[in-house]
Amino acid sequence: MAVLQKIPTGCDRIDQILSGGIQIGSVSLIYGEAETGKTTLAMQCVVNCARQGYKTLFVDCDNTFSVRRLSQIASDKFKEVAELIILMKPNDFHEQGVVVDRLTDYMTKNFGLVVFDTVTSLYRLSVGESASKTFEMNRELNRQLAVLAQVARTQKVAVLTTSQVHSALNRVPVSVQPVATRVLKFWADTVIALNPAENPQMVRAVLEKNPRKLQAVTCDLKIEEKGIHEYPMH
Ligand SMILES: Nc1ncnc2c1ncn2[C@@H]1O[C@H](COP(=O)(O)OP(=O)(O)O)[C@@H](O)[C@H]1O
Ligand SMILES: [Mg+2]
Structure with a gap:
């Protein structure tokens, strides 16, 4: 089996700028916003990791992992891909922290990718329950990301996190979002923003940060049955 170098996202322009895909060894x-294709894009990374023979630990924090959706994206490779996924579902932010701390126990041989989808949903619930703990929760989120960055580096895997931001119309709770986003962006070497377009099938992706420190790049993506891809295709 060839050494895993990059994991393609499946969006050509983004993969081009990323020299093949998301990086091993970093976050x-x-x-x-909701429904902009974050989980779909994460699943494409899972499929493209599996195509190279490597396993994924998929931490489904908001209970939205759909086998049906995976089968649409993996197509004829579904069986092989499904066998290379370990799925975990933490129930609260504390359990998510336990998963983070035990990550290396779950990751035996031939792991290429760890996905946290959505890494901020249980954090948000926690903060919502008790505003007085916001400071503590922010510190815990930062701690979890620091551990993830270290695991990526030492285990030579890619870590992919997703995060949902709320539109201006639907902003809850006001103080939480900017802090969480800042923390996540700080720890990530690659940052992709997905913005809704007028046509609900279309998304405008902005590669805001990449390891080569190139300028931000924007491209239009379309969400379809087969997944999320550049549109128009080249
Ligand atoms: N089979 C499909 N064909 C076309 N579009 C789909 C299909 N499955 C999901 N979608 C679309 O994908 C979007 C949700 O994508 P998802 O990756 O779950 O978003 P997010 O994780 O950002 O909330 C929705 O707009 C939904 O309509
Ligand atoms: Mg999602």
Whole structure:
């Protein structure tokens, strides 16, 4: 089996700028409003990791992992891909922290990718329950990301986090979002923002940060049955 170098996202322009895909050894972030294709894009990374023979630990924090959606994206490779995924579902932010701390126990041989989808949903619930703990929760989120960055580096895997931001109309709670986004962006070497477009099938992606420190790049993506891809295709 060839050494895993990059994990393609499946969006050509983004993969081009990323010299093949998201990086092994560091943390990447996909963020955007609900329904902008964050989970779909993460699943494409899982499929493209599996195509190279490497396993994924998929931490499904908001209970939205759909086998049906995976089968649409993996297509004829579904069976092989499914066998290379370990799925975990923490119930609260504390459990998420336990998963983070035990990550290396779950990751035996041939792991290429760890996905946290959505890394901020349980954090948000926690903060919502008790505003007085916001400071503590922010510190815990930062701690978890620091551990993830270290695991990426030492285990030579890619870590992919997703985060949901709320539109201006739907902003809850006001103080939480900027802090969480800042923390996540700080730890990520690759940052992809997905912005809704007028056509609900279309998304405008902005590669805000990349390891080569090139200027931000924007491209239009379309969400379809087969996944999320550049549109128009080249
Ligand atoms: N089979 C499909 N064909 C076309 N679009 C789909 C399909 N499955 C999901 N979608 C679209 O993908 C979007 C949700 O993508 P998802 O990756 O779950 O978003 P997010 O994780 O950002 O909330 C929705 O707009 C939904 O309509
Ligand atoms: Mg999602």
